[in-house]
Amino acid sequence: MDPLALLCNLHAEGPATLRVLHRAGIRTLANVLATADWALAELLGSSPSAARRFAREAEHLARSARAGRLEPEEGADAFRCA
């Protein structure tokens, strides 16, 4: 499974989101991170805050992939609350 597909399955509408991103030329997690929040929000049809969250999850996945392991989903919100 492609990491971008994983991101779309975990945090968006799966294949529908993946198709939208592919059509916009976004094919990797790095491409997501390089996309402005407002542009991502427009593509996803979401609010800027939802787009920022999507980008944040992309960053987590990219970081996990670089570290050679994939972390579970928990953490981000709990960390902020602490």
Added chain:
Amino acid sequence: MHVLALVNQKGGCGKTTTAVNLAAALSAAGERVLLVDLDPQAHATLALGCAIEDEPTLVDVLRERVTVREAVQTAPGGVWLLPSTAELAEFEEESARLIAPERALWRALSVTRLDWDFAVLDCPPRVDGVLAANALRAADTAVLVVESGTFALQGALKALGVLEAKAATMDRPLALRAVGTMFDRRLKIARELLVGMHAQFGEILFDAVIRTSVRLREAAAAGVPVNVLDPAARAADDFRALAVEVRAHAGSPERERTGDWVLPPARRSKGATAARPAARARAPRHST
């Protein structure tokens, strides 16, 4: 014909749902698809609303009493179905008296390879019986169906090990792929499991994940694939995405839907509850 065997030794992981709806999605993409119900529980046959009375079924094909062409039925979703009944369980016992019983399906399908582009085999929930052996012997690709539930990953890894061992003993290549099912991204356990599957299976895991959807249950109850019941349903979209990947995996070319073509022996199932789509709108790829 590319033969896909949907396997897992665990029951209730979505094998039949995936087999029925993937077959219909492939058909909607212009492929000629044969769905083979290899489970004596006959859930794929029931899920397509087919009621079997005295028609020939898969067990008759395996016993070499009829050919595949004589036993197939047309079913909702533009799929040809090789149906099953509980009698199929008897083949397991009979196999002890047969020579190479695990090759029966392969022999039967090999003479009809030009009739369909894909054969989707819905396997019983065990990988050590003669029916599963038939499926793996006939298959070009074994697709491990993994639900997004507790202990699913451990079970799937064990099943993958069994499949790899079987593939290593076969005299022909068997590709291994995996697909996630029953995914509900609202559940933390499901998200964690998908991340785990991604880490464990890597590239053999299809990008498309089948999400939980009430439409899938409704479609099975109505005896039709989900893309017939509600083409706009997210489950229908998931299976469309899976079909795109399966076609790419099989090296299936893009085709145009032109002309009318119907497999000669196609017979309308008596119990089918939904209208069959318009005549197969594509010329046959092969001429015989």
